[in-house]
Amino acid sequence: MAPRSHATARQVRLGIELRRLREAAGLKAREVAELLNSTSAQISQVELGLSGASEERVRRLAAHYTCTDEALINALVAMATDRTRGWWEEYRGVLPPVFLDTAEAEHHAMFLREVVITHVPGLLQTADYARAVYTYMMPGLPESELNPRVEHRMRRRGVVEGDTPTPYETIIHEFALRVRVADRQTSLAQLRAILHQIEQGHVTVRVIPTDQDGFAGAEASMMYINGPVPRLDTALRDSPTGTAFIDAEPQLKQLRTLLRKVEMASLDPVASRDFIHRLAKEL
Known part of the structure; x- marks a missing residue:
């Protein structure tokens, strides 16, 4: 072969x-x-x-x-x-391979946990929010390249939606919820979209308020992907040079500890939902 x-x-x-x-x-x-x-x-x-x-x-x-x-x-x-040809393969040669690898990893996950500090997590983003982020981060990107990125991000959401969603927990810093990546309407629609996902019952959201004492996790952003056995867990972390797939147990152990610390700094799911409701009313 x-x-x-x-x-x-x-x-x-x-x-x-x-x-x-x-x-x-x-x-x-x-x-x-x-x-x-x-x-x-x-x-x-x-x-x-x-x-x-x-x-x-x-x-x-x-x-x-x-x-x-x-x-x-x-x-x-x-x-x-596994010979399954996932939907992400449609983007091979159109988007960078890391886009496809991320979608594939999410598809095979048993459980997804994520921490985000500066932006709403990709799995919960609306199309307008995602378009605003890509446009800002990659100025001058032609529509022919921007549109597939937004479309791919929207299709990734299928992993936490549909008939058999993968359990998903995310911890979002208040900053990410308040920052207006576009305009007021885009921010309001994004908050409402998060609340809708919470109401569906298969997405858990925790919020870290800006006035929370003892939180120094500005660099804590990550996605932790539980595999079919603990040995096959994976963590994804973004850096200036791209997305790193982490699979070494010593590093995974450190990230699990970091996840627990970040969760301790966050509100519980009910208080977090109420917090997001208040932010939406302010808009």
């Missing part, structure tokens, strides 16, 4: 986990290749996400690596054998 021309973040993650199992077993790629009647290059391509792996190969590798975690093995098999 010819190597892939590109690997998605999910395919790369499968390769990373297989490599981690190999290294934990103290085996070199050459040794594994000999066991499987393969080559070191082929093993490397699998571990880089550039080549696929069948269910049989994943299970044989797990056996060679003496992995006995059946839940993890089954999750890796699911990652390796």
Whole structure:
């Protein structure tokens, strides 16, 4: 099988986990290749996400690596054998790959948790709000590139809507709710949209008031994605150089601690809903 021309973040993650199992077993790629009647290059391509792996190969590798975690093995098999072509693939070559990788990660999540400080989270944004953000952050972006970005963001919302929404909790700083990325009407419509999502019962929103003591989490923005097993959790964090997909357990542990600290600084869901109602009335 010819190597892939590109690997998605999910395919790369499968390769990373297989490599981690190999290294934990103290085996070199050459040794594994000999066991499987393969080559070191082929093993490397699998571990880089550039080549696929069948269910049989994943299970044989797990056996060679003496992995006995059946839940993890089954999750890796699911990652390796999933041939679903998600809606995000329609944007390949149109939008940067990170847009597609983010949508794919959200689609496969068991639970989504997010912290946002400066903007309303993308999964709750209205089209007008999203358009205003993209227009401001990327001045001069032609409509031919702006429109797919807004459309993609709106389609991402499907993960927290519809018949089988993924459980989603977000902590939003008051600043993000008050700042007018466009005009008064856009802000009011955005607040009402958040309240509507809350009323549907599958979105939990917590607010951090600006007068909250002891909150120094200005850099706390993140999305934490729970995988089918804790080993496959992922965190997404934006930086000046782009979005980073974090999967190393020491870093994930730090981010889980940060999430707990931020949640302690936030209002409970009922008080947060009332808070947003008051902000909407002020507009």
